[in-house]
Amino acid sequence: MQKYADSELLEMLKFPDKKAQVMTIIVRTYQERLYWHIRKILISHEDSNDVIQNTFIKIHQNLQSFKGNAKLSTWMITIATNESLQFLKKKKRHILEPLENVALRQSDHLTAENYFSGDEIAKKLQEAILTLPIKQRVAFNMKYFDEMKYEEISKVLGTSVGALKANYHHAKNKIQEYLKNH
Amino acid sequence: MKDYDKxxxxxxxxxxxxxxxxxxxxxxxxxxxxxxxxxxxxxxxxVDISRFRKIAAALVLCIAATFAIWKQNDKVIIADDLDFQEEYFAYELEDLDDELLYEMTENVDEDYDAEIEYLIDNDIDFESLITQI
Structure with missing residues (x-):
């Protein structure tokens, strides 16, 4: 598959008739990365499938306004993150219920999920991650699984690098604590 | 984090x-x-016409048709419910000619003034009724 630089894609976008072609390239190039990012937040494949489609629709709608100030991948991960958080908000049972409660319910579905192949320790790690506050969880996933740089995570979440480092440190401690006690 | 790294x-x-x-x-x-x-x-x-009585709806459709031609839309969807999952009527732009507009308006009430009053009383803004997608 031919790889395109962000600048090449932006150049193609200057021609409206090439928009569908650019979107096809984007889907082909980034669908797995975006899907796994969403999946680690939502756990369920069915939910992730809905959200990835909404994410691509949002990307399609807003692509013309992308000016290349950040990397295209960072911009798309931001959209995927926001769509996932919006989706979780819709799952709240009432307006005052904290998002963390929704995450705890996700934990119940972890092994009931059809497409979960982890062993006992992988399951425990996911359970531990699900106990983190939602933004801390997203940050942890991006740093730990996706090995993203703090600078990039900070652009996605709109948080300072210092706060992210502290967050990651707290998340690690909480996860270690959880694993010791379960 | 050793175990997790593994x-x-x-x-x-x-x-x-x-x-x-x-x-x-x-x-x-x-x-x-x-x-x-x-x-x-x-x-x-x-175009959502769910909030209008007949003549007001016809007026909105006339405006929408003009707007559609100006913006080169290829289809005008006339919805009686803003939930687009529900059934809707759709007309291709080429069908949205004078004849169709006449058909849309021929059976409307005569009480034109009352309908205009209704629009003004309810402070209805035409632009807010027209959605581009």
């Missing part, structure tokens, strides 16, 4: 313990490509 690197990928159905990504790509092609091919104008 999990991560042993899995050989960044997906954690998750999997997808076989052929999922190809299927997703095909589905999205179809959606984008459809979106590129069509530029629709949606």
């Amino acid at each position: 999990i991560k690197f042993n899995s050989g990928n960044l997906n954690g313990p998750f999997e997808v159905p076989e052929g999922y990504f190809q299927e997703l790509e095909n589905k999205m490509v179809q959606k984008f092609e459809a979106k590129s091919a069509h530029k629709h104008l949606v």
